Amino acid sequence: MDLFEALYTTRAMRRVKPDPIPMEVQERILDAAVRAPSAGNTQGWRFLLVDDQEVKARLGPLYRDALGTLFEGHYKPMRERAEATGDTRTLNVLRSARHLADNFESYPLLMFAFIRNDPGGGSIYPSVWSAQLAARAFGVGSALTSVLGLFHGAETMRILGVPEGKGWQVACMVTFGYPTGRWGVAPRRPAHEVSFRNQWGDPVGFETPEPLWTP
Numbered sequence: 367m368d369l370f371e372a373l374y375t376t377r378a379m380r381r382v383k384p385d386p387i388p389m390e391v392q393e394r395i396l397d398a399a400v401r402a403p404s405a406g407n408t409q410g411w412r413f414l415l416v417d418d419q420e421v422k423a424r425l426g427p428l429y430r431d432a433l434g435t436l437f438e439g440h441y442k443p444m445r446e447r448a449e450a451t452g453d454t455r456t457l458n459v460l461r462s463a464r465h466l467a468d469n470f471e472s473y474p475l476l477m478f479a480f481i482r483n484d485p486g487g488g489s490i491y492p493s494v495w496s497a498q499l500a501a502r503a504f505g506v507g508s509a510l511t512s513v514l515g516l517f518h519g520a521e522t523m524r525i526l527g528v529p530e531g532k533g534w535q536v537a538c539m540v541t542f543g544y545p546t547g548r549w550g551v552a553p554r555r556p557a558h559e560v561s562f563r564n565q566w567g568d569p570v571g572f573e574t575p576e577p578l579w580t581p
């Protein structure tokens with residue numbers, strides 16, 4: 367697959383089929399993840415795959431509770447503003463995030479990423495994104511989530527048997543599954559609106575109103 371196609375079309379794919387992800391594909395996803403950079407090449411990461419229905423059933427209620435906390439707290443003003451202004455893009459993201467929570471147990475594969483000695487999490491996200499890109503290459507959709515670790519990190523680690531007192535923390539969790547819908551280019555604010563050259567606020571020197579890769 368073309369690298370740019372993968373970069374432009376790897377999106378949060380939360381509507382997926384229950385079909386299992388073949389073991390060879392899981393292997394390729396994790397092998398790609400561990401090629402990623404980390405500060406000082408410390409590789410202070412661990413990945414834990416979950417495909418056991420019983421484990422998912424224990425995590426699902428925690429995930430829904432965590433998302434509820436986020437939606438009723440931090441996200442509430444954003445949701446209310448989106449409802450008042452009819453901002454369908456934001457409302458769709460929230461609806462899609464709710465779908466993931468409501469269907470947590472039906473994702474065929476979850477990947478938990480753990481970090482140690484990485485307070486900013488800067489050393490884990492390259493590997494997680496590599497895992498998502500590798501999944502994309504096999505037609506597997508993914509969605510990166512952080513609410514479980516944010517609101518129920520300790521309980522999640524207990525359920526997953528993570529050793530205590532060793533400094534491990536949940537960084538994030540990724541759902542994987544074959545999408546029910548189609549791949550599309552992620553709509554974003556164009557690069558020239560969020561980039562500068564030499565001095566903050568000075569034009570970057572080009573304008574890219576449309577994505578430079580199209581299907």
Ligand SMILES: Cc1cc2nc3c(=O)[nH]c(=O)nc-3n(C[C@H](O)[C@H](O)[C@H](O)COP(=O)(O)O)c2cc1C
Pocket residue numbers: 376377378379459462463464466509510511512513514552553
């Ligand atoms: C650090 C981080 C945390 C995220 N946490 C969650 C989450 O807890 N739940 C969720 O459904 N999506 C989560 N997302 C996914 C974002 O909502 C998604 O990437 C964004 O809406 C863009 O989606 P798109 O690529 O389909 O346009 C997270 C993404 C990032 C980068």
